[in-house]
Structure formats: C-alpha cells, structure tokens
Amino acid sequence: MSDSDDEYKIAYRREKQARKRAEEVIEERNREIYHLRQDLVETREQLESNQETLLQADKLKSMGQLASGITHEINNPLAYITSNVNLLSEYYATLTRFIALQRLAHENEVDEKMKKELALIMEDGPEIFCEIDEGLARIGSIVSNVKRFARKHERHRALSDINQEIRSTLKLVEKQLKPDTRIGLDLENLPLVSCNLSEVGQVIINLVMNADQAAPAQGGPIKITTRTEGRCAVINVSDQGSGIPEEELENIFDPFFTTKPVGEGTGLGLSVSYGIIEDHGGKISVASELGVGTTFTIVLPID
C-alpha cells in the first residue's frame, strides 16, 4: 500500500466522522425548529385571542357611551310622558263619570250615533291607558337596563359571600326554569369578595336563564362552580345546551343582540352582566361548542 493510499484512508475516516456529526447537527436543528414552530403557533394564538378581547372591550366601551347618551335623552321625555299620561288618565276618569251623568240627564237629546260612539270611548279608554302604562314600563325597564350596562355605578360594595348569594339567587329563579332543568353546584370555599351582591346575583340570574333557554324543551343540566385562582374568585356557569355559533361569539355581549324571538329576548342580559363585571374590575368570558354546550367564566378580583 502506498503512502498516498494511507493519506486517503486517514482523510476518509475523518470525512466519515464529519458526516456523522453533520447528520446529528441536522437532527438537532430539526428539533429546534420544531420547538420554535410550536412556540410561534402558541404565541400567535395568544396574540389573536388578546387582540379579539381588546377589540371586544373597545367596541363595548363605545357602545356604552352611545347607549348612555341615548338613555339620557330618552329619560327626560319618558318622565314627562309618564306623569302626563297618569294625569290624563285621572282626567279621563273624571270626564267619563261626568259624561255618564250627563247622558242620564239628556238621554233624549243624544242621537243613536253619538250614543254608540260614547259607549265605545267609555269601554276602550281604560284598556288604552293600560296598554300605554305597559309600554311605558317596558321602555323604562329597557332604559334602566341599558344604563346599567353603560354607566359606572358607585353603588354600595361590601365584603360578601358569593357562594351564599348564588344559593339564595337560585331559590328565586328555580320556579321559572324548565321542568327537567337541574342545577349542580360545586362551590369551593371562597374568601369574602368586595362587591355589590345584588348586582352579582343579577349576573348569575342572567347566565342561568340563558343556560336554561339554551337547553332542550324539557330542560337540561346546568353546573355552577366557584374556586379561587391566585387573588381572584372564579365562577363558572356551564350548560349542555345548543351552544353558540362561532360567528356570534363576538356579538353576544352587545346590547340588543339576541337570537330569541321578538318579545322573548331583549338581548340585554349579557351586556348588563358585562357592564356589572367590568365595573367590579373583573372579566367575563365565554367558551362554547355548537351542540355541546357553553361555559361562561367570571373572574372577580378578591381585593
């Protein structure tokens, strides 16, 4: 064997070793790329969901400003319409009594056509006033609900037992739920939370009513859980109802967004709830899968 053969043998061994190492390096880099990709995907998802939450909060904030402007403008005319209608209804009562007496006295002077018209007025009047009252009450309640969504309340806050409030609230709504609806409770010991209990109770009612309305005709299971996470109280309300289509998720907190028939839903339940929770410095969010169910999560700061 020549010198030069030996030289190539040495070089060959070296090259083989280099190739082995190169293959290892490729493997290492592939793994690195895989992990980096994984991280990127996660970061992107996180960013997208943060972005969505921000947009949502921004939209609801400007809706709140609009709503508070409108309710302010409606409130004034509503107040004088209501008081004038009340006055008018008293006047009407007096007038109808007077007309009845007059009719007796002048029975013969009134022709048949006039008699019929008067009878109609006397009969319809109270019904008309009744409907006006109902309508005004409805407008009044919508306005006050919109106001709750829109405005910062500096209402009374006290250190409160949320679990206790959930139990007593449920007693109030149970009768209104579908026959087979069952509410399961899994309430962990919570520290006292500084909040306005009646408002938090209102949120629970809204969520439970929605969950019940999403259940099949006879009702379905609803689950309420509470737990502490760091310095926050977390409340979950989940159902196994219809679920919410993805394209509607960004709208459900909007005032007047409803998928329920006219007269059944105003679309204020969730926007009021959103306003209340934001007002408490908390967060309300939703996760839903069509045909599987929906979970609303409320996070309230404990301090």
Next chain:
Amino acid sequence: MKGMIFTSLSDLVEEEFGIGAWNRALARIDSVVDGAYIEADNYPSSEMLSLVGALVEELETPVDQLLDLFGQKLFFDLYRLYPELVDRHTELVPFLASVGTDIHEEMKILHVDAEVPDMRCELYDRNRMTMYYDSPRKMCLLAEGLVRGAAQHFGREITLEHSECMHKGADRCKFEMSLVQPDRSEHE
C-alpha cells in the same frame, strides 16, 4: 468560531498542497474533533490559530502569505454561502464600509454565537478609506486576505498599507486602502 472557516481552510490546503499536507498539519495540533470539521458547528478560535501555526511550519510558508491566500479563498466561500449579502453592492469601497456595520451584524443575528471582529471605517472619498480592525482573535492578516478577496470579486485593484498592528502593540489594526484606478461611476 464558525465551522465554515475551518472547512474553507481544509479545502484550500487539500486543493493547493494535497491531502497529506492537511493530515500532517492536523497531526501537529490537538483538535477537539480530530479535524472532522463541519460547516454547521463551532470550534474554539484558538484551534484556528494552532492550525495556522501548524501549517506555517508544515508548508514552510510565511504566515502573511498563507493568510492572504486563505482570506481570498474564505471570501470566495462566504460569497458562495451568502451571495445576497454581497450582491447588495456593486462597488468595493462602499461594500468594505458595510461589512462591520451591516454584514457582521447580520451574522450575529443569523448565528447567535458568531464571533466577528469589530470593524470601523473612515471613508475619505469613493477611492480612499481607512479600516480599523479590532478582535480578541487578532486575525488581522486574515482580514487583509479577505479584503483582497473582496477586491478580486469586485474587479478592483487596491493598495493596502497595514500601518498599525495589534501584533505590534497597537490597540487595533489600521488598514489604509486606496483604489489603483479611481472609481468614476456616478452611482452607489
């Protein structure tokens, strides 16, 4: 130090002086990988200095000649690997001025562990510049070769005076360079 600098050197020696010369040079040093260098790895820069020393003895070539040759070959290989970084330029002087500010900076982004020298330039006009080289590895002779490789690449002839040198007690090396045929182009 990047493996590609080592593989570039081994290619150069094998091509110009034969595999036997490279084997013998490797045998003179204490290589961490027994000379099985690959582009994608890093090796201690002290090993590059030992290799250069071993080659100077093995080939009985002066170190400035060897590094000049190596610098030109290395520029050729760098261009092969990163053509887009060099092709941004059409003229030698602006290109050289951008190595320290742009190209080496991009190397540090591309390879987090890259160890590049500190290179600052003073441009007097299109034709005359001073380059300051500063690096703990003190491979100024390699830098000289790289500059000559670049000159060749851009089709320019230059004069280069290594007027101050780290190996002679200066804090940094100073290269004073000018084009032999002045650049009269309008652009760049």
